[in-house]
Amino acid sequence: MIWLTSCLCHSMFDMADGAKFLLLFLLLNISTLCFCTEQDIQCLKTVQQSVIDPNSVLKSSWNFENEIDGFICCFTAVECWFADENMVLSLHLGNLGLQGAFPQGLQDCASMTGMGLSNNSFSGPNPPDFSRQVPYLTSLDLSYNSFSRSIPQNISNMTYLNLLNLQHNQLNGQIPPQFDLLTRLSTFNVAENCLSGPIPPSLLIFPASNFDGNQGLCGAPSDDCPRSRRRWRPVRIKLHRLNDESSMGAAVGFVVGFVVAFYFSHCFVCSERLRAYVVRI
Template sequence: MSRMADDTKFVLWLLLLNCSSLCMGSDPDVQCLKTLKQSVIDPNGILKSSWIFDNNTAGFICKFKGVECWHPDENRVLTLRLSCFGLQGQFPQGLQNCTSMTGLDLSCNSFSGPIPSDISVQVPFLTFLDLSYNSFSGQIPGIISNMTYLEALNLQYNQLSGQIPWQFNLFTRLQTFNVADNQLSGPIPCALANFSSSNFAGNQGLCGLPLDDCAGTRKQKLRLHRINDESSIGAASGFVVGFVVAFYFPRLFVFAQRLHPYFFRIR
């Protein structure tokens, strides 16, 4: 029921955006791309040659390389696919103005620095986010879990450190997840245990399913195993000793049985 309610809210949100764009225009999306272009380094000149803003016709930004629009006659960004453009610098700015964007692919570039701590505020309605094969560093913001429509998150091959946020247990739609080849450590959130171990490979400090148990868990299991072994050995030794005594010294048991009532009366 909650999933159906979320889907309904998502559809209503899209309808509201559509109405807003018809009534008020879509200048924010144009400003979004202008700010993005200015905030990144473009050594290959891909954005410089393709993203030309001297046009005021409806849908002109939809012809920009890497830009997908909701409709070709509306300046309303649906998805940004900027993979392998050779872009450099920190995480692009201005994305909060692409208010109806549902997909962002910045993979295979040379972006560096942290992932913004307010990324879920900037792009709250993403269904997929691909930041793989860059040089992003620092910790993974736990606030990413607030992106409730996210179905695919790829952070592979960066320089991310620290733990995978425990808040990632809150994801309900995530179908694709990859943090391989980073510098992550600590336990993997339980909700991610069903993903392949290859999606966590290359992080020497990561532990827990689907990888090996964490050190504390291993020590606890070894301790319990040792206690069980010692208990089993003690029980077996007691049985053997009792059997030997009973077999070779049967009179001791007879004598003990005769004294038992006497001891009982004295107590």
């Protein structure tokens, strides 16, 4: 009887501990969810403030005063994971007439998987730490803008990418060879830029037209990279050796000149006075 009472007490205690653990787990998840949604709201606020919006598309649509569940999911160009949760799945900002530098604050959209900025007037370089801001992107479309400088090498860390479209910008330099790590790519386009150098081998599966308009780019299915030509190399000359050889040459020349002048003075000396002086010597 005592043993049974003890077991019941232990069971009730274990159930109480289990209930406490479950409650704590739920509270942690709720707080994490709230924290994530707050981050996503902050992400959109920063994006709105960092871009130039001459048509007031984002200014008129992105109203942050209505803080009901999932209110950001009604914003123009915003797609959420769930309609009643403020968690951004993707941003479709294409064709909105936006201008300025690359949008900021994307690191707060921690669960975003898709981003499109095509057909706008964005300019300047892409963020060098872009892969750390949005590491889980599966699609990235920056086409038909004026982005410049080189393609960020660390995009190769975004190994979930299925689509990478950089067409019709002002990008220069090489396609990073590390792009061979992007094994999930099914769409890749860098046409109409200022790129140069060889195309990474893994990207040669894409049509040659996806690389057109880059005069310095080589290795596409339709052409080969030129072989490196042999170049003349400067030869180092040891000065002390040159000086020694010059001294010997001068000495030999002096002796030869003296002998010739002595035995054939009539060929070189026009004056009788000079000839007598040479013979005397």
